[in-house]
Amino acid sequence: MTNRRAWLAWSTGLLLLIVSPYFLQTTPLAFLIRLAGVAGLYMLLALGLNLVIGFVGLLDLGFMAFYAIGAYVAALLSIRGWPFPLIIIVAVVVAVAIRLAIGFPALRLRGDYLAMVTLGFGEVVRLTLNNWDSLTNGPQGLPRVHQSIPPLKLFGFTFSSNLHYYYLIVACVSVAVWVCYRLNDSRLGRAWIAIREDEIAAELMGVEVTQQKVVAFGLSAAFAAVAGVIFAYWESFVTPESFTFWESVLLVCAVVLGGMGSVPGVLLGALCIVAVPEILRDALGTTLANTRYLIFGVSLVLMAIYRPQGLWPSRRRTLELRPNDPDDDLQSTLFDVKGNQ
Amino acid sequence: MSFLEALSVTKFFGGIAALDHIDLSIKEGEILGLIGPNGAGKTTFFNVLTGLYKPEKGEILFLGQRIHAFSAHQIAALGIARTFQNIRLFPNMTAMENVMVARHCRTRSEFFSTLFMTRQFKAEEQDIQRFARELLELVGLLERGNALAKNLPYGEQRKLEIARALALEPRLLLLDEPTAGMNPSESEELMRLFRVIQQRGITLLLIEHQMRVVMNLCDRVIVLDYGAKIADDTPSQIQKNAAVIEAYLGKTDTHADMTGHA
Numbered sequence: 139m140t141n142r143r144a145w146l147a148w149s150t151g152l153l154l155l156i157v158s159p160y161f162l163q164t165t166p167l168a169f170l171i172r173l174a175g176v177a178g179l180y181m182l183l184a185l186g187l188n189l190v191i192g193f194v195g196l197l198d199l200g201f202m203a204f205y206a207i208g209a210y211v212a213a214l215l216s217i218r219g220w221p222f223p224l225i226i227i228v229a230v231v232v233a234v235a236i237r238l239a240i241g242f243p244a245l246r247l248r249g250d251y252l253a254m255v256t257l258g259f260g261e262v263v264r265l266t267l268n269n270w271d272s273l274t275n276g277p278q279g280l281p282r283v284h285q286s287i288p289p290l291k292l293f294g295f296t297f298s299s300n301l302h303y304y305y306l307i308v309a310c311v312s313v314a315v316w317v318c319y320r321l322n323d324s325r326l327g328r329a330w331i332a333i334r335e336d337e338i339a340a341e342l343m344g345v346e347v348t349q350q351k352v353v354a355f356g357l358s359a360a361f362a363a364v365a366g367v368i369f370a371y372w373e374s375f376v377t378p379e380s381f382t383f384w385e386s387v388l389l390v391c392a393v394v395l396g397g398m399g400s401v402p403g404v405l406l407g408a409l410c411i412v413a414v415p416e417i418l419r420d421a422l423g424t425t426l427a428n429t430r431y432l433i434f435g436v437s438l439v440l441m442a443i444y445r446p447q448g449l450w451p452s453r454r455r456t457l458e459l460r461p462n463d464p465d466d467d468l469q470s471t472l473f474d475v476k477g478n479q
Numbered sequence: 480m481s482f483l484e485a486l487s488v489t490k491f492f493g494g495i496a497a498l499d500h501i502d503l504s505i506k507e508g509e510i511l512g513l514i515g516p517n518g519a520g521k522t523t524f525f526n527v528l529t530g531l532y533k534p535e536k537g538e539i540l541f542l543g544q545r546i547h548a549f550s551a552h553q554i555a556a557l558g559i560a561r562t563f564q565n566i567r568l569f570p571n572m573t574a575m576e577n578v579m580v581a582r583h584c585r586t587r588s589e590f591f592s593t594l595f596m597t598r599q600f601k602a603e604e605q606d607i608q609r610f611a612r613e614l615l616e617l618v619g620l621l622e623r624g625n626a627l628a629k630n631l632p633y634g635e636q637r638k639l640e641i642a643r644a645l646a647l648e649p650r651l652l653l654l655d656e657p658t659a660g661m662n663p664s665e666s667e668e669l670m671r672l673f674r675v676i677q678q679r680g681i682t683l684l685l686i687e688h689q690m691r692v693v694m695n696l697c698d699r700v701i702v703l704d705y706g707a708k709i710a711d712d713t714p715s716q717i718q719k720n721a722a723v724i725e726a727y728l729g730k731t732d733t734h735a736d737m738t739g740h741a
Binding site for chain 2: 317320321324325326327328329331332335336338339340341342343344345346347353357454455456457458459460461462
């Protein structure tokens with residue numbers, strides 16, 4: 139029953155998200171479409187980061203690096219005329235490959251050291267983009283003066299307005315949500331959460347801890363790369379300025395604020411970190427606009443004190459507990475130690 | 480081929496030998512007790528057996544394989560499961576999920592079958608749940624299955640750890656002070672459970688402080704003191720063993736306390 143209700147809630151929400159912007163585009167509220175699109179990109183990133191922080195329990199302070207890699211791969215290849223679907227694939231492969239190259243040595247480290255390695259890597263990527271002039275055009279960003287990133291084309295359709303990108307982002311976030319939910323109640327997801335809960339106990343219960351960490355680590359980079367590719371096309375301009383340490387920290391805030399490991403929580407957290415500063419900017423007027431991050435910071439501290447589990451904490455699934463049917467033919471093979479080799 | 484054979488296993492912490500050339504063998508199907516004063520190296524021995532620590536010297540053969548070089552999850556997959564002296568459940572997962580996690584190395588579903596809910600994935604998930612329910616029923620926790628592990632009372636947490644260990648389908652189950660903090664009727668209940676587990680063909684090695692449990696349950700008892708094995712005998716012989724009495728009580732000629740709580 140709860141399953142059906144959850145399904146109903148998700149599909150109604152999705153329908154609202156699809157229909158309402160269509161009517162908003164000619165009203166003064168059209169700016170909300172763009173804001174929602176940006177929030178959607180952050181949701182995609184936060185869902186990816188949640189796999190690492192919320193599920194496996196590893197602190198990653200340089201997640202924006204993979205958003206940057208996705209964006210720069212898209213910018214570099216689209217300028218050369220590569221088609222969008224191919225670029226998505228290449229960006230994901232590149233980001234995951236780099237992520238795994240970092241992950242294999244780093245994931246053997248304990249939590250705090252991993253946070254330092256990821257923090258350092260995030261800065262290395264940003265500085266590389268800033269200084270590798272021949273490839274990335276340094277701080278001026280891509281594209282160069284006489285080049286341009288062509289508009290996004292998919293199945294013959296050209297994405298030209300914010301609304302089009304909004305729909306693309308909604309589709310991507312929906313897929314990401316679906317992936318997270320599938321994982322949450324599966325063999326892999328349970329193993330990841332067990333690692334978060336007690337790494338040693340998980341290892342002794344037969345979970346290949348390092349291997350599973352690598353899988354989660356790699357998968358999270360794929361989320362970031364997809365978000366990065368869309369970002370590059372939408373802005374049609376990328377600079378290293380978009381991928382600072384501050385952004386990585388904001389993403390960690392989104393995950394913690396929303397509720398680690400909780401998919402709706404993380405979506406809400408991402409919405410908050412994008413929307414709250416914007417709303418505060420409007421509410422405070424231009425003179426006080428610079429205090430908005432201060433207010434935001436104070437509210438985060440209050441959250442940490444009064445609601446450490448997050449706005450929408452994760453809840454574990456309830457399962458049916460009726461005793462097994464003794465007539466079941468599979469029954470006899472269970473718990474038969476000698477027969478199982 | 481012997482079931483489990485430890486040959487001259489030595490483990491140092493700093494300059495101190497926590498395990499000092501331990502030789503022991505376990506026969507398939509027996510309940511073997513491991514006792515000794517605090518700090519004798521019992522838990523260290525468990526940690527070495529399960530691959531958490533690597534021994535400096537010696538080797539461990541389990542079903543003919545030299546497992547002391549294996550990683551902990553490989554040893555678990557080979558069939559050695561354990562519980563912990565200080566309970567180590569997955570606190571924010573339900574009791575059911577705690578047991579289901581331990582099916583990890585007996586199941587196969589990978590990323591893409593999970594994503595697309597293939598028939599193999601669904602069937603496997605059904606099996607995992609069925610298995611978990613059966614084990615919760617065995618330890619008497621079925622109706623608590625959806626409670627978070629951290630919200631279970633102490634005694635139920637201990638039982639849940641046993642159910643979780645059994646979900647690995649172990650050949651050898653290591654129990655680290657399973658009756659610690661239990662009242663006599665709860666200990667009695669656990670002893671019955673251990674008999675059932677033994678009847679299912681699982682060999683048990685348990686660290687135990689309650690002598691009543693050791694004497695009633697174990698087929699054989701090994702005594703450690705300062706990292707060395709000082710006795711290996713039947714429970715009734717252990718009670719009379721001069722070295723054991725000395726280890727527990729100092730030099731004395733009475734051993735009345737050995738029949739009560741040590």
